[in-house]
């Protein structure tokens with residue numbers, strides 16, 4: 002145990018795992034600069050390919066999992082990671098809802114592969130991109146594309162202190178209002194997914210006069226049909242509404258429902 | 266009587282008395298609240314349009330400086346901040362030190378507080394005092410606050426202060442109150458004082474006394490404003506809502522439209538719920554607890570006894586009946602002042618007055 006770290010707190014053995022994703026969320030963790038120094042005093046990084054090639058075997062206290070499940074091999078790999086981890090945290094839109102690659106879930110197998118890859122027959126992939134929680138038990142989820150580094154640090158700090166991490170609930174609107182940003186939807190008829198989206202980003206988009214595009218995914222009380230109706234009342238066509246819902250969290254149940262309600 | 270060209274005299278006198286001035290400012294097409302130094306900083310010659318879920322400000326070149334009503338923000342952010350630190354704890358080897366944060370007690374003058382908001386400040390003061398008699402942080406902040414009310418001249422389509430007895434002119438709860446008389450030929454303010462500190466400031470202004478003509482012009486402004494208010498709410502039906510209609514099918518209809526976003530609770534000048542949030546630094550050496558505005562529309566809001574208001578209909582019912590009915594049982598009055606913010610700023614355009622009328626079967630004024 003290092004001398005700097007307070008005596009009564011145990012060190013955490015941390016692993017970071019990557020599935021289908023862009024690495025943006027892991028970069029958020031690397032981007033925590035000086036906080037990482039404090040992190041080093043409290044946490045042993047046992048597996049983090051983005052940062053180091055050294056890898057220690059499990060079991061691990063905490064596994065951070067980035068990315069979605071898109072291959073059979075990954076389906077098996079996530080099971081092994083779960084068995085080795087006391088706590089498993091899914092980080093980012095890919096891990097929590099399947100990510101933008103989950104758009105393929107809505108189309109026949111192969112459509113996307115044929116468009117994207119020169120030799121589609123060599124691509125071994127499932128027909129869906131699914132969130133981690135659909136495969137194993139997930140203890141905590143961090144939303145966003147990418148995740149907010151403050152949220153990530155706050156979560157690790159709580160776990161390291163033996164506290165029960167508080168997951169933010171409620172809509173982006175509440176952060177927007179607490180900050181006092183003018184509502185772009187009411188004052189400028191700008192489409193905004195804030196009322197349906199999990200808070201945590203601090204309402205960054207409305208702060209810059211733009212509508213929220215839902216990168217944190219649906220909040221736990223998300224009202225997809227009411228949200229779709231509100232956007233329709235704003236004058237958005239079905240196509241425009243679908244484009245809004247079908248981005249980073251397209252495969253989440255509420256956002257899917259918002260789109261299906263039109264097709265019905 | 267304060268001629269418009271001497272308005273800065275009032276601002277200067279307040280600043281000299283040690284008050285930071287906060288008033289209406291135009292920001293990104295919304296009339297918000299911000300620090301004001303001169304009359305120049307006010308949104309001049311503009312009018313606002315309010316409808317359920319819709320808001321616009323347009324410049325109409327009108328001669329007045331206060332020809333609009335309340336915007337998205339209410340004054341509660343200055344008396345009951347959206348986020349505040351309650352205490353910090355520092356750990357150093359084996360010792361943990363706690364440091365309470367003294368809430369900010371800046372002397373502040375709120376400039377241009379409408380009748381509905383004057384009433385809302387008094388209601389919140391009674392709420393916080395009920396929980397913490399004589400020593401609430403809200404009470405401490407209010408004691409440092411100077412309230413300059415302004416009578417409304419151009420009520421919005423969402424205003425219903427007349428039903429709630431809170432406007433369009435304030436009759437108590439301010440230090441100074443102004444009526445603006447503005448036309449192409451004249452522009453002045455008629456003052457009323459409402460407290461000893463208000464009188465002290467007024468004395469320093471050495472104003473010309475208002476003539477009978479001035480006073481008649483002022484009461485004509487308020488009289489016209491009363492007539493312009495189209496919206497109403499039956500206060501008696503409102504008080505009985507909780508008892509009369511706990512299972513009305515209308516709750517489900519609202520529940521289908523409601524986004525559960527909580528905007529109504531954030532903009533409402535009387536909503537007072539908050540939650541405590543703990544944060545800790547990664548090295549485990551320092552922690553703090555913050556108080557943050559909360560909303561009864563959040564799923565984890567009513568955890569007492571494990572009961573969660575799962576349906577959105579029940580969350581809206583909790584909100585509306587608390588405002589209109591059960592607030593009477595708790596605090597002996599209504600929790601709504603008729604400012605209309607929850608109507609304008611609801612993205613789904615849900616209208617509390619219309620919902621009540623639909624349930625009470627009566628849109629009219631109280632008998």
Ligand code: SF4
Pocket residue numbers: 173174175177178183184185186187193194195196204207212213528612
């Ligand atoms: S701008 Fe968007 S996030 Fe902010 S209050 Fe309006 S609808 Fe909600």
Ligand code: SF4
Pocket residue numbers: 334335379380381382417419420421424425426427431432433434602603604605
């Ligand atoms: S509700 Fe009444 S007091 Fe409030 S802004 Fe409207 S007219 Fe003015």
Ligand code: SF4
Pocket residue numbers: 529532533534535588600601602603604605606607608617
């Ligand atoms: S309930 Fe609505 S109208 Fe009444 S005080 Fe609150 S925001 Fe204003």
Ligand code: SF4
Pocket residue numbers: 522523524525526527528529530562581610611612613614615
């Ligand atoms: S009533 Fe309107 S503002 Fe309030 S939670 Fe429902 S949709 Fe949001």
